[in-house]
Amino acid sequence: MQMTFRWYGEENDTITLKQIRQIPGVKGVVWALHDVPVGEVWPVERIEEVVNQAKKYDLHTEVVESVNIHEDIKLGLPSRDNYIKAYKQTLRNLSKFGIKVVCYNFMPVFDWFRTDLFKEAEDGSTALYFDAKKVLSLTPEEVVKNMEENTNGLTLPGWEPERLRDLTHLFELYKHVTEEELLENLTYFLKEICPIAEECGIKMAIHPDDPPFSIFGLPRIVKNKQDIQNVLRAVESPSNGFTFCSGSLGGSLSNDAIDIARTFASQILFAHIRNVKHVGDGSFIESSHLTEDGSIPITGIIKALFENGFDGYIRPDHGRHIWDEVCRPGYGLYDRALGVMYLLGAWDTNVLMNNEFPSVLQNAK
Ligand code: DNO
Numbered sequence: 001m002q003m004t005f006r007w008y009g010e011e012n013d014t015i016t017l018k019q020i021r022q023i024p025g026v027k028g029v030v031w032a033l034h035d036v037p038v039g040e041v042w043p044v045e046r047i048e049e050v051v052n053q054a055k056k057y058d059l060h061t062e063v064v065e066s067v068n069i070h071e072d073i074k075l076g077l078p079s080r081d082n083y084i085k086a087y088k089q090t091l092r093n094l095s096k097f098g099i100k101v102v103c104y105n106f107m108p109v110f111d112w113f114r115t116d117l118f119k120e121a122e123d124g125s126t127a128l129y130f131d132a133k134k135v136l137s138l139t140p141e142e143v144v145k146n147m148e149e150n151t152n153g154l155t156l157p158g159w160e161p162e163r164l165r166d167l168t169h170l171f172e173l174y175k176h177v178t179e180e181e182l183l184e185n186l187t188y189f190l191k192e193i194c195p196i197a198e199e200c201g202i203k204m205a206i207h208p209d210d211p212p213f214s215i216f217g218l219p220r221i222v223k224n225k226q227d228i229q230n231v232l233r234a235v236e237s238p239s240n241g242f243t244f245c246s247g248s249l250g251g252s253l254s255n256d257a258i259d260i261a262r263t264f265a266s267q268i269l270f271a272h273i274r275n276v277k278h279v280g281d282g283s284f285i286e287s288s289h290l291t292e293d294g295s296i297p298i299t300g301i302i303k304a305l306f307e308n309g310f311d312g313y314i315r316p317d318h319g320r321h322i323w324d325e326v327c328r329p330g331y332g333l334y335d336r337a338l339g340v341m342y343l344l345g346a347w348d349t350n351v352l353m354n355n356e357f358p359s360v361l362q363n364a365k
Contacts, residue, residue: 111158
């Protein structure tokens with residue numbers, strides 16, 4: 001297991017590499033060229049720039065989150081082949097710098113979404129919130145406005161303005177796309193991409209849908225255990241893997257996150273760990289990582305990953321906004337750093353229970 005931390009880049013984050021370097025146990029940053037429009041090739045010089053910046057702080061850049069997928073690929077339009085060609089070139093460019101895992105998702109139109117980005121919690125902190133009732137009363141345009149206008153002036157991952165410019169048209173295009181067809185389009189993409197990824201030594205790690213159910217009637221195909229199974233079986237390749245996201249899967253109480261972690265441990269390339277607290281009627285708030293603070297058994301998940309030989313990258317996922325920090329929604333320093341320590345503590349406990357020595361003790365021996 002290797003601890004990482006998401007970073008949005010020198011120009012675009014409130015958090016510095018120096019700060020990340022000082023969080024115990026963090027070995028690398030999870031990054032992306034967020035300003036390259038979806039579907040365009042990531043330029044070698046830009047990749048090199050980020051890799052060198054991180055290197056100065058002894059942090060690796062082996063995990064990219066995300067190289068986003070153009071809607072034409074998800075829709076299976078004839079123009080998809082050009083976008084797939086560009087995607088392959090991006091993988092080739094990334095491989096020049098030792099990138100090992102590329103996280104991506106296949107959610108139509110929206111990436112993750114919430115109804116509130118700074119919902120006040122009982123302890124006075126704020127956090128991302130999904131109000132199930134409110135969703136029913138909002139139009140897609142209102143959802144986008146809500147998200148885009150409440151970001152502290154910072155960009156949101158997966159919310160590329162060029163993609164969301166013409167929602168009506170996009171919704172029209174998806175009107176007749178069934179879940180089966182969406183899976184076929186994903187399979188087409190993976191069949192094209194996996195051989196190149198294999199050549200490049202890169203593994204593709206699909207991220208679950210967040211939240212893990214259909215919204216506004218859009219098809220969703222990575223919602224639960226069966227869906228994950230379908231995607232992993234769609235193309236047999238060591239480069240076809242999975243990003244386990246406890247918070248996304250945990251958006252539905254019918255998902256058993258421990259069982260999913262146990263079942264797919266060897267194909268989990270990357271784990272995003274966070275907790276959410278369900279408050280009834282399908283609504284949930286993102287809580288601290290601590291198991292007792294939410295509805296997701298975080299320590300049970302870590303145990304399941306440990307016992308089933310998980311050997312991938314891991315990162316604390318969204319945190320709350322605490323101690324008056326002004327930051328990108330969900331991506332502050334303090335609560336995520338607390339999350340790192342909790343996750344490493346839980347992992348080391350498993351190591352000890354297994355009668356081995358955590359790395360820290362080994363250093364001291
Ligand atoms: C939000 C993130 C998502 C995630 C992508 C992965 O904070 O969890 O944007 O990075 O869905 O492709």
